[in-house]
Amino acid sequence: MGVAHGFLFMKTIKDFKVSGKRVLLRCDFDVPIANGVILDDFRIKESLGTIKYLLENNAKVILMGHEGRPGGIVVESLRLNLVKEKLGEYLGMHVGKTSDCIGKEVEDTVSLMKPGEVLLLENLRFHKEEVENDPEFAKKLASLGDIYVNNAFANSHRNHASMTGLCKYLPSAGGLTLEKEIEMLGKIIHNPKKPLMAVIGGAKIETKAKFIEEFLELADFIIVSGLIKKEMQDKGMHFKDHGKIISPLTHFGSLDIDEASIAMFREKILTAKTIIWNGPFGKFEDEVHKKGTLEIAKAIIESGAFSVVGGDETVEFLDRENLVSMFSYVSTGGGAMLAYLAGENLPGIEALK
Numbered sequence: 001m002g003v004a005h006g007f008l009f010m011k012t013i014k015d016f017k018v019s020g021k022r023v024l025l026r027c028d029f030d031v032p033i034a035n036g037v038i039l040d041d042f043r044i045k046e047s048l049g050t051i052k053y054l055l056e057n058n059a060k061v062i063l064m065g066h067e068g069r070p071g072g073i074v075v076e077s078l079r080l081n082l083v084k085e086k087l088g089e090y091l092g093m094h095v096g097k098t099s100d101c102i103g104k105e106v107e108d109t110v111s112l113m114k115p116g117e118v119l120l121l122e123n124l125r126f127h128k129e130e131v132e133n134d135p136e137f138a139k140k141l142a143s144l145g146d147i148y149v150n151n152a153f154a155n156s157h158r159n160h161a162s163m164t165g166l167c168k169y170l171p172s173a174g175g176l177t178l179e180k181e182i183e184m185l186g187k188i189i190h191n192p193k194k195p196l197m198a199v200i201g202g203a204k205i206e207t208k209a210k211f212i213e214e215f216l217e218l219a220d221f222i223i224v225s226g227l228i229k230k231e232m233q234d235k236g237m238h239f240k241d242h243g244k245i246i247s248p249l250t251h252f253g254s255l256d257i258d259e260a261s262i263a264m265f266r267e268k269i270l271t272a273k274t275i276i277w278n279g280p281f282g283k284f285e286d287e288v289h290k291k292g293t294l295e296i297a298k299a300i301i302e303s304g305a306f307s308v309v310g311g312d313e314t315v316e317f318l319d320r321e322n323l324v325s326m327f328s329y330v331s332t333g334g335g336a337m338l339a340y341l342a343g344e345n346l347p348g349i350e351a352l353k
Contacts, residue, residue, distance in 0.1 A: 010352040011173045013050065013149050018059040020115050024145030025050065025175065026162050028152040028332055029065030029083045032316060036082070040316045042324070043154065044086050046332050050151045050175040051091065051118065058115040062145055063087075064101065064124055064162050065152070072128025084120050091118065098122055102140040110144050130161050138165030151175025153182075154333035156348030157340075163348035172352050177332060182349070184308060184329040185340055193273035193306060195220035199265075199296060202279030202313065205231035207335055214342040216241040220272075223265055225281045226252035256282035257292035269299040278311040278338060293317055301326045310337035 013023075027047040032039040047063075054061045068078045080097065088095040096113075098106045101121035113119060121144075124130040129137030138161040142148070148170040150156065155163060156178070166172070174182075188196070196219050200208055205228050212222060221244045224232075229247035231237075239245065246268060248261035257265075269275065281296055283289040297318060300307050309318065310331030318324045331337045340346055 010349065012179050013053065013147075013173045013175055016147055016171065016173055018054055018057045018147065021059055021146040022062060022110065022113070022144065023054050023059045023147045023149055024062050024064060024141065024166065024170065025054065025149045026152045026155075026166075027051075027063055027065045027175075028154045028177075029063075029080060030067055030154070031083070032312065033067070033077075033082060038082050038086060040312075040319050041086055042315050042319060042330070043332050044083060045090065046177050047151060047175075048090055050149070050177060051087075053176060054149075055091075055116055055118070060110075060113040060115055061118045062110060062113075063095075063118065063120045064141070065120075066123050066125040066130070066155075066162075068123075068125070070123065070125050072125070072131070074126045078123055078126075080120055080123055087118070087120065093118065095120055101127070102137070102144075106144065124160075124162050131158075133159055133161045133165050135161075135165060135168075137161045139169055142166050142169035145170060148172045149175045150348055150352060151177045152348070153178050153331070154336050156333070156346040157336040157344070159347040164351040167351040174349070174352055178349070181331060181333065181337075181340075185331070185337065187306070188274060188276060188308060188341060189218075189343075192218070195272045196274040197268070197272045197276075198222045199269070199275060199277040199300070200228060200279055201225040201277075201281045201293070201296075202311070203227040203231065205235065205237070208279075208338060209237065210344070211338040211342040212245070213239055216244055219244065221246055221268060223247070223268065225279065226254060226257065254282075255286070255289040262292055262295045265296060266299040269296070269305075270303050272303055272305045275300050275303065275305045275307045276337075276341065277307065277309045278314060278334060280313050280317055284313070284317045290317070294321065297321065297323055297326075308337075310334050 084097045096119040148166045226248040230252035281292040284293045311334035
């Protein structure tokens, strides 16, 4: 079985007998939180299918994840308590939680688990060893489980202990979300319906330059936001197929895009058969400045193209506008999605081979 993707061949959870086994499931619980409220629980919802599969198959489910960037210290506001509550609500059952992710308390709690129970470990990044991919830390995590499952596609471009280190010590597999991500993104890499376009918003050109460079070879055109265009100019960046890059006509640093640019983008988007979208086109949090991003979303929907969207802010925006279901596929990853589509090997996926 497993998933074939280019040279990738990995096992999935369906290749293992999980009944009675302790399954360490790495999820993506890094959700936006403000004033003690989860703003967008899309990533939590995406983990449910894999968790339910394991419960139906009588596993002991031990969940791992992180929230934010605490830098290896305990930050009270970044504890996973809100995630635990949300999981309990969606699963309709009690979800246990530990106050750390390694140590005696955790070992004792895990030893008392029965099949069909769920336990959430505390934020992995409270230990600097997680990000450093420390082998001893990975071993301590591994001692809690019999099987390791990576279901955190959005974090798979990170070479962290819970993403790659664990694979050295336990039989490893991809979860249902990870499998779906690879399958859907694979459609774009291997067999896209043309014209193929990418719509790249937001800022931070350094995280998107490699994607733009690589993807220009495959794409018919790439629409970029004013901020990205401005950064490209400021840093003197030149891409091989520069003629395929379309940007707003004016006001590169502004909070939204003007009517003329919206009309030009819309015309291009409506010709596409496959569209990847990552990043908003303005300060969408303010009602006044969300028009450009909303018009891009509407044009993509109207185009009827196979549409894949990713990135925290983009998904948060679509969730707010109740448009998530209108897209062919919504990826849990932002940076990971762009890296994968640019042909990079993601450490978390490579480690499963």
